[in-house]
Each structure stands twice: as structure tokens, then as C-alpha cells.
Amino acid sequence: MNFxxxxxxxxVVTGGIWLLDYFVLRHKRVSGNTEEPWWVEYPKSFFPIILxxxxxRSFLVEPFKIPSGSMIPTLLIGDFILVNKYTYGIRLPVANLKIIDMNEPQRGEVMVFRFPEDPSIDYIKRVIGVPGDMVTYRNKQLSINDVPVQLEQGGDYKYIDGPAYIYTQRFKENMDGSEHDILINEDMPDIQLSAIHHFPNRENCTFDRTGFSCKVPEGNYFTLGDNRDGSSDSRYWGFVPENHIVGKAFLIWWNFNDLSRIGTLIK
Known part of the structure; x- marks a missing residue:
């Protein structure tokens, strides 16, 4: 459903009825000494709330729920988050057309966007490459423009994926001075070649068993999940066009399974 x-x-419907009543219907009721009909009363009552x-939701903040483990350990399944809708510019609702420029997504930021292959679905990933960047991931090492991204060992990490426990390694990644935690499973291949889709600007990428390299085209962004070996992201379905951006995730406001996460800032 396109909410x-x-x-x-x-x-539009409730506002139209409110305007119709304000300029036309109420005057007829006064002159005819009649009561307000239900089909006018209810829309008028709901119109301010809907507005x-x-x-x-359209211009300030929008709530989202995290449905998968692709952003573990930063975001857990069941986290309810808030997304800043104006950080990356003011956009027209539904059309998602930017009308006021503000900031551009930066490397290391957690971004919500419409999935390029199905814009009715919202995805959340970390921005890794901005327009013009060369993103390389080989042998579990991420590099931006041939400069390796710093990693610091953080110890063992385990989480539940369906009926199974997943054992992996936690690292602290430093990207342009922005630190965040990621997971890397040394037992998993660097990339699943059979899972790579055909996507726009795929010619900008090269893939092999040790990883990939992608040149980010203008007007697009490259994203990865923090759960590097448990995420479907840009390495598989391609770049995120600028007109698919929804906003920047900044706060966890609720989690029914872990109340201690309430109020956690998203790094």
C-alpha cells in the first residue's frame, strides 16, 4: 500500500469538504435552520488531524520499523526509528521531487530510500559511496578511492536469524571520521556472484570471487548494510538514484523487545 x-x-477529500462547507453549505444551513450532516461533520473533524x-510525515520526520537484520548491530529487528525528511532537501510528497536543496548524503550516514527495483518498498542502508567515488570491497576490506577504510577489531558477536544463531565478528569502521560498528563473517564469501542483478549503470562495476569495484555515477549513491555478509545492498541490485532518497535515520524511539534502545542515536 502506498501510504x-x-x-x-x-x-484532499476532507479538505475539499471542509472548504465546501465553509464557503457554501454552512450558509445554506443557517438560512434553512438545518443541522450539519454526518458526511460533513466527520471529514471536518478529521481534516486538521490528517493535515x-x-x-x-512529509516534511519533518517519518517513523519506520526495521524488518530485517541487514543493519545489525546498528539497527536490530523490531527497532522503530525516526527519519529526518528535510536533511537532504525538501521534497514534494508522493512525487518525491526535490524543490529545495539543502544537504547531500555523506559517506557513513544511515539513509532511507525507495528500493530501486520496487519503489513501493523502503530500504535502509549506510551510504558508502557518493557520486564520483570508486568503491572497492575485496577480501573483506572496503576501500574508497583506493584508500582502505580503517577497521578496529571489536570481538565476537552473535545474533538470532530465524531458528539459528549466527556467530560473526564485530568491527568498528571509521569512515571520514564517522565511527560505526559493522559485522564481518570470515566464513562467508566476499560476494555471492549468482545473486548479482542486472541494474542501471552495471557497466560501472566489475565483479569476481574476491569482491567488486564500482564507480558511482552522477546523481547516484552506493550503499551497504552494516551486517556485511547478511545484507542485500548496492553490490547486488545497484546504485540508489537521488530521486529515491527519503531521508536520514537519526533516532531509535522504540523497541518492544529491548526498552534500553529507546532514545538511542543512530550513528
Whole structure:
């Protein structure tokens, strides 16, 4: 379901009835001494609420729930997060057309965007490459423009994936001064070659058993999940176009399974 579109339709319908009543119907009721009909009363009551929700969700912040483990350990399954909708510019609702430029996504930031292969689905990943960057990942080492990204060993890490426990290694990654934790499973291949899709600008990438290299085209971004061996991301389905960006994730506001995560800033 396209919730922003549904919300926009409800806003237009209730707002239209409110305007119709304000300029036409209420005057007829006064002169005819009749009561307000239900089909006018209810839309008028809901219109201010829908307007507030629509405005907040479209231009300020939007809530999301994390459905998968691709961003472990930064984000856990069941985390409810808030996304800043204006950091990367003000966009028209539904059309997602940028009307006011502000900031551009930077390496290391956690970004929500519409999945390039199905824009009705929202994805969340970490920005690794910006336009013009050469992103290389070989033998578990990430490099940007031929400069290796610093890694610091963080010890063992385990998490539940369905019925199984996954044992892996935790590292602290330093990207342009931004530190965040990632997971790397040394027992997994660097890339699953059979899982690579055909995507726009695929000619900018080279793949082999040791990893890949991709040149990020203008107007696009390259993303990876923090759970490097448990994420479907740009190495498999390609670059994120600028017009698919939703916003920057900045806060965990709820998790039913772990209340200690409430109020955690997303790094």
C-alpha cells in the first residue's frame, strides 16, 4: 500500500469538504435552520488531524520499523526509528521531487530510500559511496578511492536469524571520521556472484570471487548494510538514484523487545 498517496487522497477529500462547507453549505444551513450532516461533520473533524500528520510525515520526520537484520548491530529487528525528511532537501510528497536543496548524503550516514527495483518498498542502508567515488570491497576490506577504510577489531558477536544463531565478528569502521560498528563473517564469501542483478549503470562495476569495484555515477549513491555478509545492498541490485532518497535515520524511539534502545542515536 502506498501510504503517502492514501494520506494525500484523504487530505484532499476532507479538505475539499471542509472548504465546501465553509464557503457554501454552512450558509445554506443557517438560512434553512438545518443541522450539519454526518458526511460533513466527520471529514471536518478529521481534516486538521490528517493535515498535521501529513505535514509532519512529509516534511519533518517519518517513523519506520526495521524488518530485517541487514543493519545489525546498528539497527536490530523490531527497532522503530525516526527519519529526518528535510536533511537532504525538501521534497514534494508522493512525487518525491526535490524543490529545495539543502544537504547531500555523506559517506557513513544511515539513509532511507525507495528500493530501486520496487519503489513501493523502503530500504535502509549506510551510504558508502557518493557520486564520483570508486568503491572497492575485496577480501573483506572496503576501500574508497583506493584508500582502505580503517577497521578496529571489536570481538565476537552473535545474533538470532530465524531458528539459528549466527556467530560473526564485530568491527568498528571509521569512515571520514564517522565511527560505526559493522559485522564481518570470515566464513562467508566476499560476494555471492549468482545473486548479482542486472541494474542501471552495471557497466560501472566489475565483479569476481574476491569482491567488486564500482564507480558511482552522477546523481547516484552506493550503499551497504552494516551486517556485511547478511545484507542485500548496492553490490547486488545497484546504485540508489537521488530521486529515491527519503531521508536520514537519526533516532531509535522504540523497541518492544529491548526498552534500553529507546532514545538511542543512530550513528
Amino acid at each position: 503517502p498517496l492514501v494520506l494525500l487522497i484523504l487530505l 498535521i500528520v501529513f505535514s509532519l
